[in-house]
Amino acid sequence: MPLEFFLLLAAALFCIGIYGLVTSRNAVRVLMSVELLLNAVNLNLVSFSNYLDGQNIRGQVFTVFVITVAAAEAAVGLAIILAIYRSRDTIDMEQFNLLKW
Amino acid sequence: MNLAEGIRFVCTILLSVMMIGAALGVVLFENIVYSAFTLAGVFMSIAGLYILLNADFVSAAQVLVYVGAVNVLILFAIMLVNKREDFKPVPRRWVRKGSAALVCAGVFALLATMVVKTSWPTDLSLVPPVSAVELIGEHFFSDYLLPFEIASILLLMALVGAIVIARRESIVGEETALVGETPPPVLELPERPREPVA
Numbered sequence: 001m002p003l004e005f006f007l008l009l010a011a012a013l014f015c016i017g018i019y020g021l022v023t024s025r026n027a028v029r030v031l032m033s034v035e036l037l038l039n040a041v042n043l044n045l046v047s048f049s050n051y052l053d054g055q056n057i058r059g060q061v062f063t064v065f066v067i068t069v070a071a072a073e074a075a076v077g078l079a080i081i082l083a084i085y086r087s088r089d090t091i092d093m094e095q096f097n098l099l100k101w
Numbered sequence: 102m103n104l105a106e107g108i109r110f111v112c113t114i115l116l117s118v119m120m121i122g123a124a125l126g127v128v129l130f131e132n133i134v135y136s137a138f139t140l141a142g143v144f145m146s147i148a149g150l151y152i153l154l155n156a157d158f159v160s161a162a163q164v165l166v167y168v169g170a171v172n173v174l175i176l177f178a179i180m181l182v183n184k185r186e187d188f189k190p191v192p193r194r195w196v197r198k199g200s201a202a203l204v205c206a207g208v209f210a211l212l213a214t215m216v217v218k219t220s221w222p223t224d225l226s227l228v229p230p231v232s233a234v235e236l237i238g239e240h241f242f243s244d245y246l247l248p249f250e251i252a253s254i255l256l257l258m259a260l261v262g263a264i265v266i267a268r269r270e271s272i273v274g275e276e277t278a279l280v281g282e283t284p285p286p287v288l289e290l291p292e293r294p295r296e297p298v299a
Contacts, residue, residue, distance in 0.1 A: 001109070001113050001153075002223075003223050004216050004221070005113075005117075006150070007212075007216040008212075008216055009117050009120070011209055011212035011213060011216065012121055012209060013120065013124055014208075014212070015205040015206070015212075016121070016124045016125060016128055016205075017128075018201075018204075018205050018208065019201055019202060019205040020127065022197075022201040022204075022205075023128075023197065023201050024128070025188050026133055027182075028133060028178055028179055028182065029127075029133060029136055031175065031178075032127055032136060032137070032140050033128065035140065035167070035171060035175075036124055036127060036128075036140075039143065039144070039147055042147070042163075043147060043150065046150075046151055046154050046156045046159060047154055049156070050155050050156065051223045052222065052223060052224075054155075054224070054228075054229050056236060056240070057229075057233055057236055057237065058240065060156050060159050060233060060237055061237055061240045061241065061245055063156070063159050064158075064159065064162060064237065065248060065252055067159075067166050067167070068255070068256060069255065070166075070167075071170060071171060071256070071259075072256055072258075072259030074170075075174065075259050075260070075263040076262055076266070078174055078175070078177075078263070078267075079263040079266040079267035081178060081182065082178065082181060082182065082267045083266050083267060085181075085182045086269075089184075090184075090186060091184070091186075092188050092189070094188070
């Protein structure tokens with residue numbers, strides 16, 4: 001498989017993630033879309049580290065860092081969603097306009 | 102193409118189709134629980150792709166962290182905010198969805214042309230290292246030591262921050278001040294009421 005195949009795959013996953021991030025109304029689904037975006041970036045990094053930097057795999061090191069940050073982001077994001085749900089009693093993204101104007 | 106390359110090819114195609122299909126399921130399913138389970142499918146197929154890309158340690162970390170921790174966390178969040186609410190219909194929502202799909206297709210076209218047009222200097226003659234784990238460990242403790250330590254501090258901050266944001270504030274020791282009669286056994290801590298916003 002050439003490198004381009006994996007890059008196209010990661011690009012497709014990234015675009016699906018952006019679509020879900022913009023259009024979904026459930027706040028938990030927004031977090032899932034963010035996870036899709038981070039996974040697309042990870043796939044890019046790993047394929048670059050395999051094809052372009054095969055001797056000292058620095059892309060995989062960066063992937064481990066991205067996985068760490070993604071785990072932290074998921075925990076804090078779900079805590080924020082829980083707090084918003086308690087105070088506003090909904091998880092509809094259309095009504096989270098607290099800081100909008 | 103010998104047998105090993107053929108198996109590799111078939112596995113890559115199969116995992117890619119699984120990954121794209123499951124990602125579409127995450128975005129398009131109406132039921133959010135189905136989305137959470139197809140998200141696990143996305144993570145598992147990406148772990149398989151990592152193995153095909155000679156990244157065994159990252160694949161194991163992907164399964165452990167994403168499927169084992171993040172996905173379970175998301176399922177818990179779905180159960181905690183499990184409220185069957187029908188969202189109020191927003192007028193001309195299809196315009197937003199259509200324009201978002203258009204923009205995403207445009208971004209994909211842009212990225213695809215960039216990927217295809219660029220001539221990547223791939224060099225497959227070099228054999229990959231035998232043990233990726235040892236190399237990653239060396240990187241962590243030599244030239245990437247500072248980001249490694251910062252990542253640990255970040256995890257600690259996320260841990261404490263998530264607890265502080267999500268916990269309820271309970272009032273301890275006010276209702277036991279009544280003297281004389283024994284209060285009925287209260288099985289839950291009284292909660293400090295939060296003023297609802299707007």
